[in-house]
Amino acid sequence: MRLSLSIPPNLVEDVQHxxxxxxxxxxxxxxxxxxxxxxxxVVFGEQLEAYANxxxxxxxxxxxxxxxxxNYFEPMSLLAALxxxxxxxxxxxxxxxxxLRRPMxxxxxxxxxxxxxxxxxxxGVGVGWQxxxxxxxxxxxxxxxxxxxxxxxxxxxxxxxTRASYESAELSFDGIHSMPKPLQDGGVPILxxxxxxxxxxxxxxxFGAGWITWDVGAEDMASNVxxxxxxVVVAGGADRPFPVHVGLFLDVDDAGRPDPARTFACLPxxxxxxxxxxxxxxxxxxxxAAEAADFIGALVTEFRERAPREAAGRPSAVRSG
Numbered sequence: 001m002r003l004s005l006s007i008p009p010n011l012v013e014d015v016q017h018x019x020x021x022x023x024x025x026x027x028x029x030x031x032x033x034x035x036x037x038x039x040x041x042v043v044f045g046e047q048l049e050a051y052a053n054x055x056x057x058x059x060x061x062x063x064x065x066x067x068x069x070x071n072y073f074e075p076m077s078l079l080a081a082l083x084x085x086x087x088x089x090x091x092x093x094x095x096x097x098x099x100l101r102r103p104m105x106x107x108x109x110x111x112x113x114x115x116x117x118x119x120x121x122x123x124g125v126g127v128g129w130q131x132x133x134x135x136x137x138x139x140x141x142x143x144x145x146x147x148x149x150x151x152x153x154x155x156x157x158x159x160x161x162t163r164a165s166y167e168s169a170e171l172s173f174d175g176i177h178s179m180p181k182p183l184q185d186g187g188v189p190i191l192x193x194x195x196x197x198x199x200x201x202x203x204x205x206x207f208g209a210g211w212i213t214w215d216v217g218a219e220d221m222a223s224n225v226x227x228x229x230x231x232v233v234v235a236g237g238a239d240r241p242f243p244v245h246v247g248l249f250l251d252v253d254d255a256g257r258p259d260p261a262r263t264f265a266c267l268p269x270x271x272x273x274x275x276x277x278x279x280x281x282x283x284x285x286x287x288x289a290a291e292a293a294d295f296i297g298a299l300v301t302e303f304r305e306r307a308p309r310e311a312a313g314r315p316s317a318v319r320s321g
Contacts, residue, residue: 001307002035028089098123103151103154260298
């Protein structure tokens with residue numbers, strides 16, 4: 001089981017602290033964190049109650065963790081910076097609204113980061129929940145699923161074909177060259193986010209190196225993983241286990257102090273359900289490097305002590321071809 005840390009919210013709340021994100025990445029690299037992931041919101045509208053609407057991808061009774069003026073780094077730009085100050089930790093998005101980017105530009109930026117990082121990039125992608133982000137980009141919110149598929153189709157062609165050709169209702173090209181290619185075989189691994197439904201399963205079967213779960217509790221994880229594996233096979237994916245990512249919020253004790261022991265108590269249950277990767281949110285390290293190193297080191301130690309000890313292999317694609 002692998003541990004990812006999401007970019008801490010306290011690093012982006014005040015401009016005077018923003019450069020500490022580079023120190024945070026170095027500390028994670030040295031502490032043995034497996035992956036750093038960056039969230040994605042390009043813009044915000046003011047109808048944030050949409051986050052609580054499951055019909056459009058939100059979570060019932062959930063709430064967007066910031067207001068419309070919350071600070072979010074553009075994740076690809078951020079990961080490009082982080083790859084220059086790290087050596088071992090993987091770098092990812094969780095999740096990237098990939099359809100908001102022009103596909104060929106996203107393919108190029110992802111390949112660039114993968115090469116500069118020595119093959120350490122993972123792209124976690126999803127459709128998102130906010131209409132305003134699509135409308136501001138001049139895109140159809142209702143068609144966001146197909147827009148994401150189209151984006152991934154183009155990326156895969158440009159990553160894997162020396163002389164790429166593509167034809168769809170959205171775009172056609174022939175004899176196109178895009179270099180450099182990603183260092184990783186088959187291109188940058190794509191982790192598909194969403195609930196256990198046929199659309200996400202189809203995306204995993206076609207493009208995915210794994211599944212980023214959404215709105216699933218530990219008690220329901222086993223049934224959801226089983227359901228998703230069945231749906232992936234129906235969609236044409238390989239009939240074998242694949243990486244499953246779940247997010248956990250860092251708990252606090254009665255005194256308001258971080259409580260990693262309570263946070264990670266569910267790891268055996270998650271592992272039994274087939275979860276391979278845990279992403280930790282609401283991590284707020286001290287903004288002093290030495291103190292942050294102790295804080296993150298303690299998180300990693302607690303995680304390793306409670307997580308299954310079997311070595312986890314690198315995520316493998318589940319697509320059938």
